[in-house]
Amino acid sequence: MRRTLTLGARLCLAVRLRLAARLSQVACLCVAACLCLAACGPQSTTHHRPGTAHDVVTGPATPAPGQAHAEITITRGRVSPPPGWLEVAEGSPVTITVTSDTPDELHVHGYDIKAGLPAGKPVTVRFTAGLTGVFAVETHRAKLVLTQVAVR
Amino acid sequence: MPPSRRFAVLLALTAGLLLPASAAFAHEEREVTLPDGTGSVPAYRTAEPDLLVCKSDLADFRRRIAGFPEDLKTRNIRLFEKCQQDGFRHLQEAVDKVDRPGMTIGILPGLYREEPSQAAPSGACAALPARWSVWGYQILSYEQQQQCPHNQNLVAVLGKKDLQIEGTGADPLDVVIDAEYRKLNAIRADRADGIYFRNFTAQRTTFNAVYILETDGFVIDRVLGRWTDEYGFLTFASDHGLYTDCEAYGNGDGGLYPGSASNINEGRGHDVTRYAIEIRRCKSHHNALGYSGTAGDSMYVHDNEFYANMVGATMDSLWPGHPGLPQNHARFENNKIYDNNADYYRYLRDGTCRKPPAERGYERGVVCPQVGVPSGTGILVAGGNYNVFANNEVTGHRRAAFQLFGVPAVIRGEDDLAKQADTSNHNRYEGNRFAGNGLDVWWDGQGTGNCFQGDTGRSTPAVLPVCGDRAPALSGGSSRLLAEPVKLAKLYLCADFSAAEARLPAGCDWFGASGLGKLEAQLALGGSIVLGLLAILFAARARHGTLLNMRARSNARTKSEVRSRSNVLGRPDVRNATLGVSGTLPDAPGVSGAESDVRDPTPGLHDQAPARRHSIILLAATAAGLLGLALDVVAAVADAPVLAGLAVLGLGAWMLALGLLLRRARPVFGWFTAVIGLLGLADAADRLVHLIPAIPLSPGWIRGLLTGIWVLWAVVVLAPRPSRTRGEERHAPKVLA
Known part of the structure; x- marks a missing residue:
């Protein structure tokens, strides 16, 4: 046992x-x-590869003919997206829609277009880009630059 | 090097090797030399410009200045008339005319596309003998920059001394220098000591809006840098610098990047004599990083606003090739750092960032992040020393106000063992105001001499070293060479980010993982399932008395005849021949196993009471352990460090009880289990009560490693096998026969 x-x-x-x-x-x-x-795993690379960035020439940022449009929101004194740049071909129609959380007045410099901005209601201004140059779109009361319209 | 130190360094190196080697540089540049520091910050000169730059369209010019204050309008009209006579139409032409130190160039309101500089390189400039970086541009020497200034730069200021370039408009948007993504840099100032930039906008490049390199003495004053692949302002290998009243947005890396500023305070502890670069009253927003500081040494950053970025500010020692690593001595004071919660990784996911830069839509709010960072963070230190964050307002971050973790030197390309734990140490967080942050502090627990303010709210770890009144005083400090294990695993996973491949590691909550999708939660869940099953099995075996008792087995060999007799009497003696909760549990001397059989063939009269007690103890401990394991998962899902501490407490209590109960049945395994339980309790205390000083690794490391071994061992212990009891039972009839 x-x-x-x-x-x-x-x-x-x-x-x-x-x-x-x-x-x-x-x-x-x-x-x-x-x-x-x-x-042996994939090595971390944080930056873009050639051809998508840091290339010497990536092509001109020329405006394409056709309607240019921007949508902008103002909330608590902040512009969203941050003050931009709207490339426009001369003679093209432009529309800019702005919604502000406080009453204000919109002004497209150079073209001298003004529009009231009631609180919370989107307002759209339309014009034809007949003048070349860079024109600021601002609010008068809050003195905010909303975007710049670059007409070429 | 003492053996303990050598061991610790080896551990640090091992951890470092586990991290994926990152790309060679945060950005690639020629070999640079830090200035000798004999320069000074240039002062603004108010005299009329020596050289003027303007466009020739009077109607356009009049429209631009129509809203100016009257005196400014008059001045601009006068300058415009003068400029039409003897001025230049492109900024580069004026720069090329600078022939002595101390000159000023005035740029009148207008859009400067610098058409003569736009062309792609041709002739000899297209065939420069220089290495191509992996990012698609050549690493040119200074001489090659002089030879071909527009290969990479829209405007090149090379070797000019004390030059002032200023816009004459009412604000920076009146003068726009636009590279249209054709060049790496809109303006490059290279070896341009005393350069003063003021009152203009530089935009739309594939590297930097304004780039200052190897320069002793510079000012960036009221300049806006926007819409670049990388940096709004990059100042590199420079000294005596000042950023003031500047703004940066829409940049794929840092809005402001004072990289490799002169390393003038190395080795001075907290005794700083002067700072190399001062940044004040700037706004940096809607970038990947508001401020980026690889080797951002000797920086004084105060009274700025960093908001609506993914991370408000970072400083790090992550990238090789940057003079002045590891990063040290940045002082952040009185800054407002808020709402840095942007998630621009969506543009990597949806393919927007695969398009050429000109088509990505930077001007409409797109940002293509070049770095993998924990969005929702106020200030992140990824390997830095002697930084001070004092009296800042850090609010509204969904992840954490401050994050601090160490980076082994091997990551930045230094394999000297003695350097592997040289970050993050001696960083101080004092007098900051917190509100609305997910956590006030996320710290990996690594480093020496780090401390935080006493009124810090929620943090991980839940207890922190507290700063004393004056540096370097602190209390409750620790000195750990490695981060907490789960945090290190997370950092390792998250470091696998790649902008080039749009690779956003699944499981890393920096890139959107949440709930059980997070690595921490998955680790907790996996560990909890394994340990939970083992806990239940141990409890069940103990309850049913089927866990082998070595002492009983030993006794069984000498008392086999008695056992046989008992069997003859027809009493099932399984309980007596085994350990579980009956028979041979510890703390039941004289009642164990076969001996009790000898004294009392009627079972259970002596051993049932302590057995029941032990059964209750083990059940209670198992319940605590299971609760701890469940809490661990909940804590990981909910980012709740206190819950995590309680979870470890429950787990430790279970293992300690189990080990003590097992120690007579299986002395080695029992004591091993008890030791892990004690380590669990120590870990819990370390997390919840006080950081244990003078240990090079957190208890979690040792506990975790030993638990791995324990799990394997426990499986062996619990594995089904033929028991002696059954053997005896099988043989009993033979004896009878």
Whole structure:
């Protein structure tokens, strides 16, 4: 009986050792895989590749003929998007829609177009870009520059 | 180097190697030399300009100045008339006429497209023998810049001394220098000591709006820099600089980037004699970063507004090739840093940023972020020393007001072991006003001598070192060489960001992962499931008494005849031959296993009371552990550091109880379990009560590593196997026979 028990104990020990060894192997493999991934994985590159940025010439930002449009929101004295730049081909129609959270007056400089801005209601001004140059679109009361219209 | 230090450095290096090597440079430039510091900040000169630049369309000019105050209008009309006689139509022409130090160029209101400079390089300039950077432009020497000034620059100011260039309009928008994305830089001032830029706008470039390089003495005054791939203002390897009343928006990296300012305070601790560059009263908004400071050394940044960026300000030691690393000695004071919660990564996701810059729509609010950062952060320090953040108003950040973590030197290309833990150390956060931030502080726990103000609100870790009255005094400080393990794993994952490939690592909440999608939550969930199953199995085995008792087994060998007799009597002796909660639990001397059988063949009279007690203890501990594991997941999902501390507390209590209960049955495993439990309690104390001083790694590291081993061991312990009891039971009839 003692002999039988000893064999049983050995068997038991062998099973456990094998299981432990297998688990250890799995663990080692996992660690090795992680290290390999860390060492051989894709390298981080944070910047654009050639052809999409830092290229010497990427093409002129010339205005295309056709309607130019901007949508601007004023909230708590902040312009969104921040004061922009609207490229317009001479003779093209321009529409600018402004929504302000406080009453104000819109002014397109150069063209001298003015429009009231009631609080919370979008207002759209339309004009044809007959004059060339860069013209600021501002609010008179808050003295905010909303965008610049560059007519070429 | 002492052995402990060597070991710690090795650990730091290992962690560093695990981080993906980043791109070679934050930006690539020729080899530069920091100025010798003998220059000075130039003063603004009010005398009439020596050279004038204007356009020739009088009607357009009159429209532009129509709204000016009368005296300014009169002056501009006078200057316009003079300019028509002897002025220039392009800024570069005037710059080329500068022939002595101290001259001033006046630019009259107008749009300056600099048509003669626009053309692509041709002839010898198209074939310069210079290396191409991976970003598609050549790394030109200073001499090559002189030879071909418009290969990369719309306007090049090379080697001119004490030159002042100013717009004569009412505000910066009246004079616009527009590169139309044709050049890297709208204006480059290179080795131009004493340059003074004032009152104009520079815009639409594929690198910087204004770039100042290797210059001792410069001022950027009332200048607007917008719509670039990288920086509104980049001043690099320069000294005696001043940014004042400037504005930057729509830039894909930093609105303001005072990189590699002269490293004049290295080795001086908090004793600063002067700052290399001062930035004041500027507004930087709607950029990826309001302020970027790779090697932004010796900076004095005060009374600015940084808002509506992804991150208000960063300073770091992440990029090789920048003189003055690791970053040190930036002082931020009295700034308003608020609502930096923009998420411009959507433009990477939807393909907008794959278009050429001219087609991306920067002018309509698009920003193409070049950097992977935790949007929703006020100020981020990614490897920096001796920075001070005092009396700033930091509000409205959905993630954190301040983030601080260390960066091993190997990331910036230095493999000297002694340098691996040289950031982030000795940074101080004092007297800032917080409101409406997700967390006031997110710190990875790494570094020496860092401290925070006593009234800091929610933070991770929940307890922080507190700054004393005067630097470097602090209390509750720690000195850790590595970040907390989960935070390090997160930083590692998030560092895999790539703008070029629009790769936004899934699982990193910087890029939108939330809830169980976050790496932290997944790690917590995975760990909790494994440990939870083990906890339940241990409890079940103990309850059913099937966990092998080594002592009982030993006794069984010597008392086998008695056992046999018991079996003959027909009593199932499984409980007596095994450990669980019955028979041989610790703290039940003399009641264990077979011995009790010998003394009392009637089971349970001696051992049932302590067994029940132990059963209750283990069940309670298991419940605490399971609660802790559940809390851990909730804490990770909800970014709740206090809950995380409580979770570790519950987990520690369970493992300690389990270990103590197991220690007689399986002494080595039991004690090992108890030690991990104790480490859990220490970890919880470290998170909730007080940072444990003088240990190079947080208890979480040791606990985590040992828990990994413990899980494997526990599986082995719990694995089904033939039991002696069954063997005995099987053989019992033979004895009878």
